Amino acid sequence: MFRSILVVVSLSAALMLSAMDVSAEYGDVVINNYSDEAAVSPVVFPHWFHRIRYTCKTCHTDLNIKLSAGSNKIKMSDIIDGQYCGACHDGETAWGIENCELCHSAKQGSKTSVQRSELHQMLKMESHPVVAKKKR
């Protein structure tokens, strides 16, 4: 009996979670390549913030950052070496690496993703009540 209550509670929690709408900004990129195993919060990279200040070329050509989210296996040691984020996040152009929480600001366990991308929205339609009802 207790077991079944537990199952129902966890099921309803899962349902509620799936129904919860993420309202992050279009182009917020969550990066969780190594954060989980290092037990730190994943990174939220606000793409929209950076494009106001720099063109695509500066990071995606000059700093060799690949276009696909999560495909750049960036480690903190690279950043300290002045590569990738470290080219600006050096304490002079932008805040330095000692401000861990400013970048590592996502909820623990968040998956690598581009928030509110159209693909994201399409896949989320699976949990849309109307779509779900038709499938039942």
Next chain:
Amino acid sequence: MKSSTNLFWMLTALVLSGGVCHTVIAAETSAKDEANQFNRIMKKDALRDKSLQGDGIHDPANKSLNLLQTPSDAFASLPNAKGGNGVNWVKAMEDGKIKPRPDLHDATAQPFVMDLNIVREVKGSMPNVVFPHKQHTELLDCTSCHPDIFIPQKGANKLSMSASLMGQQCGICHGKVAYPMSRCSFCHSGKKQLAGAKKP
């Protein structure tokens, strides 16, 4: 045996209560006067919580969030557009509202701009796609797209809308960080000579 029966009824109750919830929500919506109140695609932007604490991805317990710029602050002075960030980025650049730098170190560097429109003929009655190199080269380098994503040769690329929607080709940027593909007419902006129509 008994516990499994219990489980069955509890699950049924759960599903039913979910159904009831949906019906209640639907009733509330239809009670409103506006006929087109229901948004079929996504929440209206105005209804979204734009604080970083409540955006669903940031950790609300993070004390440093207040130091970060919020999207609404950043976009306040920029020209509006529907979809995506709600910002017309091209117009923002043309108007000089934003001046993104093409070089990390040289503040006076200018982008290498190529002004060449590529017209892609599209099947059916959809207007042709006009691809402007100008707006793209103001931001990107040639190597960003050529030759890995698009072969720089006429007729060499087979483009498809479904590939783009699945995050390939144009969809590598559009629909993720550049304006979304739901703005059909931004790309499909050429004139169409319809079959059967006589040329003037």
